[in-house]
Amino acid sequence: MTADTPLYDDPAFFTAYQRMRAAGSGLNEELEQPALRRLLPAVADLDVLDLGCGDGTQARWLATAAARSVLGVDPSARMLELARRHKNPLVRYVCATAEELSLPDASLDLVVSSLALHYVPDLPALMTRIAGWLRPAGHLVYSVEHPVCTAQHPMTGWPNEHDRTAWPITAYGYESSRSQRWFNTTVTKYHYKLSTHISALTAAGLTLVALDEPQPTPAAVTRQPDLTQHLIRPPLLVVAARKPTT
Numbered sequence: 001m002t003a004d005t006p007l008y009d010d011p012a013f014f015t016a017y018q019r020m021r022a023a024g025s026g027l028n029e030e031l032e033q034p035a036l037r038r039l040l041p042a043v044a045d046l047d048v049l050d051l052g053c054g055d056g057t058q059a060r061w062l063a064t065a066a067a068r069s070v071l072g073v074d075p076s077a078r079m080l081e082l083a084r085r086h087k088n089p090l091v092r093y094v095c096a097t098a099e100e101l102s103l104p105d106a107s108l109d110l111v112v113s114s115l116a117l118h119y120v121p122d123l124p125a126l127m128t129r130i131a132g133w134l135r136p137a138g139h140l141v142y143s144v145e146h147p148v149c150t151a152q153h154p155m156t157g158w159p160n161e162h163d164r165t166a167w168p169i170t171a172y173g174y175e176s177s178r179s180q181r182w183f184n185t186t187v188t189k190y191h192y193k194l195s196t197h198i199s200a201l202t203a204a205g206l207t208l209v210a211l212d213e214p215q216p217t218p219a220a221v222t223r224q225p226d227l228t229q230h231l232i233r234p235p236l237l238v239v240a241a242r243k244p245t246t
């Protein structure tokens, strides 16, 4: 993989990631998607952007839920190749990062993003651009890895401290890129404090509507025992915000 190759275009990483999603770790199915969908507005007749759309599963779901149009954006050509296998006249795809994307002002009713914005190096700048793309009363709903997870620097996982599994947050206040080994690849993510997520929204002129830190239910833990680790600290942050009507 060269420095310019999008992470999800690295063949070995892509294959390992697809295998993980096909196996269903439970994080997406049991926690992230239900939490995100609880915070979505009714999507009928909305013009929607799915930022970091991956293989297009959510973009297609939005079209099925009667969105007027869905634009799926992702920097990975491999991901978009999977997405484009499913033809849907309401959905189109663009290969770009969130940072590169350029859209007309006031052209969208809903921006949704699933587990992609922790790859964005300047979240406050992106929030300002998203606020510009939204029409009055438009919605933003997104999920990211929780700031207590990205706090670790580097993100090496769970250490054992005093015979107890622990999750260190000693670098929580230090906002910067984070490196993590994932599927034998060094992955770069960005850590933002919870307060930065909120202040980025409000500085962009958006109003916070809801915050969720979903954790597994007892039934989910029974189905997927690996989810027990997420009872110690929340793995995800889900945020809903809205642009004022005027």
Ligand SMILES: C[S@@+](CC[C@H](N)C(=O)[O-])C[C@H]1O[C@@H](n2cnc3c(N)ncnc32)[C@H](O)[C@@H]1O
Binding pocket: 006, 008, 051, 052, 053, 054, 055, 057, 058, 073, 074, 075, 076, 079, 096, 097, 098, 099, 113, 114, 115, 116, 119, 120
């Ligand atoms: C964990 S996957 C999630 C994919 C999809 N949203 C889902 O939930 O199945 C993260 C996605 O974010 C994309 N991504 C990475 N960096 C990005 C960036 N800077 N802007 C937009 N998307 C990005 C990746 O290519 C990948 O498809």
